[in-house]
Amino acid sequence: GNYCATADFETFLKRSSTGSPRNDIARLVGSRFVASIEVDEGKKLAEGLIKAITGGDQITASFLFREAFEFLPEFKLWLVANDATDVKAGDDAMWRRILRVPFEQVVPKAKRDPQIKAQLRNPEIAGPAILAWAVQGCLDWQKKGLQIPASVTNATEEYRQEMNPLSDFIMDCCTVDTNDQTQWEPTSNLRQAYQYWMQTNGSTNHFNDCQFAKLLRQVECTPMDRQFCGKKTRGWQFVSLNDDQKDKDGRFRPTVNFSSPF
Incomplete structure (x- = not known):
């Protein structure tokens, strides 16, 4: 209508x-x-x-x-x-408006009904079932309110992470685990590793310190100072460079193990 x-x-x-x-x-x-x-x-x-x-x-x-x-x-x-x-990963106002609904169910070819659309449009065949479905949905809404399914929440968060300009760098070079408080990396290591990754992969996404920090927060990393190489050092909790990106003392070590397109 x-x-x-x-x-x-x-x-x-x-x-x-x-x-x-x-x-x-x-x-x-x-x-x-x-x-x-x-x-x-x-x-x-x-x-x-x-x-x-x-x-x-x-x-x-x-x-x-x-x-x-x-x-x-x-x-x-x-x-x-x-x-x-x-969508800009850091635009909180925009992400409050977005829900990604994943459609992951695939009907096997042998079970597909070529008449299903026509049947659903026929009020005599499908009308009572659709009305019952709508009424049940209304009753659930009155009882529970509008609840966002976990599958939608997870898919939306995954979508937002995909929009983070650091997502490819993190996938190639880092481990992020918000449940592991031992994960920590000096800011200088992350910055050097990112600069090297950009050069290796032909990326042009340059960020100043504030922008870089904001992007790390968006993947749920937390700024935290720790002792590193004998002195107090600024760094980030819940993220660490992969072992092949560092020397025996934990400092960034250039490598060529990136997925370079060149």
Whole structure:
């Protein structure tokens, strides 16, 4: 019905220019559920627009050749994609709005029913079952409220970690374990290892000290001073360089065991 709408995925992607109030947003007035399907790999969400749509404030839109107007978005936005869109890992406000729902169930080919879609659309065949499912869901909601499944929480956190610019470096060179308090690495070691990793892998993601620290916090590392080589040293708990990245005294030692594309 009119409560459900579809939108081009490009509507919600970052653009070089936002321009004037948009027609593609205007057509979503009154919708309660908006689905947008498929996106090319490496595209970036228009984070400002997503925040505006989900923030509970009025936004401005306009139909073609008509005056601009304001409206209050009431819809849940459902983005479907095989390749994840890029989101800034450190944008807490954005991540409060995102839930990644993994679809991991694959029906074996021998058990697939080619008529299933037609049957689900037939109110006489599937209508009673769908209504019973919806009523049961409503009863569960009244009893328990809206609970986010652990599978969704875990998938969302994994998505956020994937968006961290240090994720490939950590995968290649480090061990992160928030349950192991013995894991610790001097800041200088991590910085030197990252610089070497960048050169080896052709990366251009340069970070100053504050940015580097923020990215480490996002993977749940904690700043902590410890004794290292006979003196108090700044470092990070819950992370350590792999053994092949260090000499016998624990200092960073350049190696070529990275997955270099060159």
